Amino acid sequence: MDYALQTRNLAKNFGGFTATNNVSLNVEAGARHALIGPNGAGKTTLINLLTGFLEPTAGHVILQGEDVTRLGQHQRVKRGLARTFQINRLFADLTVLESVTMAVNERLGLGARFWKPVGAHGQAVEEAVALLDSLRLLDVAHEKTRSLAYGKQRLIEIALALAMKPRVLLLDEPAAGVPTTESRELFESIAALPRDVTILLIEHDMDLVFRFADRISVLVGGALLTHGTPEVIANDPKVREVYLGE
Numbered sequence: 001m002d003y004a005l006q007t008r009n010l011a012k013n014f015g016g017f018t019a020t021n022n023v024s025l026n027v028e029a030g031a032r033h034a035l036i037g038p039n040g041a042g043k044t045t046l047i048n049l050l051t052g053f054l055e056p057t058a059g060h061v062i063l064q065g066e067d068v069t070r071l072g073q074h075q076r077v078k079r080g081l082a083r084t085f086q087i088n089r090l091f092a093d094l095t096v097l098e099s100v101t102m103a104v105n106e107r108l109g110l111g112a113r114f115w116k117p118v119g120a121h122g123q124a125v126e127e128a129v130a131l132l133d134s135l136r137l138l139d140v141a142h143e144k145t146r147s148l149a150y151g152k153q154r155l156i157e158i159a160l161a162l163a164m165k166p167r168v169l170l171l172d173e174p175a176a177g178v179p180t181t182e183s184r185e186l187f188e189s190i191a192a193l194p195r196d197v198t199i200l201l202i203e204h205d206m207d208l209v210f211r212f213a214d215r216i217s218v219l220v221g222g223a224l225l226t227h228g229t230p231e232v233i234a235n236d237p238k239v240r241e242v243y244l245g246e
């Protein structure tokens with residue numbers, strides 16, 4: 001099996017409290033993998049261990065077969081791991097195209113401030129245009145990000161992450177705070193992303209999870225309860241009991 005991202009016996013203690021308990025997660029290359037679990041289950045902590053924002057107490061993080069446990073966030077991004085955040089991190093005064101071009105420039109090492117389309121920066125603009133096209137965002141390319149509907153803003157955050165050309169994209173509640181009609185549209189765009197990007201998603205809205213994911217891992221009390229296809233998870237009595245409260 002070809003795995004894009006794995007953890008082996010990953011653990012994180014905060015003082016005497018175990019937030020991540022011996023988690024061995026396998027995310028297959030090309031998967032749309034969702035991580036679910038009740039509040040306090042340890043989803044955010046696990047994502048932070050994957051990105052390198054937090055150091056584990058024990059265990060390993062393996063990205064595309066390489067042990068990256070000791071690498072910092074930046075080095076993991078360079079190796080193809082990108083994330084979006086629950087909070088809005090857009091540059092409100094820039095247009096959509098300027099923002100995405102800036103992110104491409106950053107990846108190319110051209111400096112985040114030099115978004116103006118001259119020389120090598122022209123290539124970055126072309127790449128940004130292609131990216132916006134693939135996300136069906138070209139029609140808003142010249143609008144300020146702050147003027148857009150919230151669901152579109154979240155999609156632009158995803159475009160910024162994709163500008164890093166990741167192999168694995170971590171999406172931390174992309175639909176948080178997005179109205180239902182808009183969140184459907186947002187998830188259609190995410191679902192249409194090419195399969196060469198593996199996606200690990202944290203999402204509270206079970207309706208969206210079951211529409212989108214082809215694999216689901218259930219986290220409870222910091223530990224993996226079970227994992228499987230949406231069909232298996234939906235019919236698992238353990239999951240219904242601890243997660244759905246049945």
Ligand code: ADP
Nearest residue numbers: 014017019037038039040041042043044045046
């Ligand atoms: P989830 O994202 O599933 O809601 P979290 O990963 O945010 O869960 O939190 C898991 C548990 O770890 C919670 O009980 C939380 O209070 C605790 N926790 C998270 N971060 C810290 C921290 N920095 N210090 C102490 N406890 C923490």
